[in-house]
Amino acid sequence: MRWRGCCISVWPLPGPGGRRRPRTRRWRWIARWRSGPRPRIARAALDPTLVLTAVAGATRRIGLVTTVSTSFNPPYVAARQLQTLNWLSNGRAGWNIVTALDGERNFGLAAMPSAAERYARAAEFTDVVRRLWDSHGAEGLAAIDHCGAFYQVEGPLNVPRHPARVALFQAGASAEGRGFAASVADAIFASVPDPAAGQELRSDLQRRARAAGRDDAPRLLPGFHAYLAPSRSEAQEMFREAQARRDPAALRAKLGALVGRDLGDWPEDRPLTPADLPAGDAALRSRTHSGLLQRLIRQESPPLRDLLLRPEVANSGHWTFVGTPAEALAEIAAWSDAGAMDGFIALPGGSGESLDLLLSELVPALAEARRFRHAYAGETLAAHLGLASPASSG
């Protein structure tokens, strides 16, 4: 198996001597990385679609995957922006489809719609966006006259369809999220704390995709928090420093939200057991993250103190690696050989030096081990991902 790519987010810790790479320079530096295969880039705090239009102008080959929520945007605007990014990058745009966990009060809502409603919206939203892309093609312009449960959209789109399709990513792995991903997504950005979780999710996505009549399945791309240093002890020190910066009260509140009960007075050394978990998931903020935590509690019943430091709480359920680039290569190969992933998404971990090592040592070592491409075979994101290019955007 060879990975189709990786993607970089932000690195939080300063480097040795408290050095922190200035933000704007950091982005230019990441985008213009010259040696070896180039990673794709994602950014969370600034508007990612706008950031990626700037990155598009500074790069030629990397894929540019932006996150756009289906809960708070009109589909016509999303279709237009994504297709614009596709033109500006010459076919390198991807859309990470999210239903969002909060933010409702910025959009005139008193409460978040239920998870079921958000996924129903996501399905209709995505269908409308794809039809809008197809409404302005080489064949000419055609209205879509969509009238659904959530959206009324006439069309056609005022941006023509680029010959390269926009790749569709998705995040959210409850049963509904998996079903949605299996119906539309080319790849899924997932919280996967260990290989067993990856194997289960990947085979379930494959089964669901087959049931949906697909020949392929969404590629599983777990988040990968890498704390990399020249020696394991330095990496462990970096990891300890990152953990020490965490606010214990905030972690406790986060854990409480994940298990659906107030843990404000819970003694640190008292274990959480399955009997402590409330029945049902209606009130849970994210069923994906709560499900991973419940799995951990069912398997191990750890005391609260240990639980707060586990990836399921401290790192949003993401794979957390602490060690040298050579050790990372071995672990990545083991996950891949076990069928626990199809690629990975590099996330913040440690300092800028950790990112330096990821790009200057880990990625070339992956390429050397034939686990990563040496060079791009195509020009577009769909080509990088090995996706068939259908006549329509679908």
Ligand SMILES: Cc1cc2nc3c(=O)[nH]c(=O)nc-3n(C[C@H](O)[C@H](O)[C@H](O)COP(=O)(O)O)c2cc1C
């Ligand atoms: C790995 C991962 C990344 C996510 N990234 C975002 C994001 O960037 N923006 C956002 O609004 N929601 C994000 N979400 C939230 C999901 O879109 C979804 O709303 C949430 O997981 C609840 O869906 P579920 O019921 O399937 O768990 C993310 C979820 C996961 C699992």
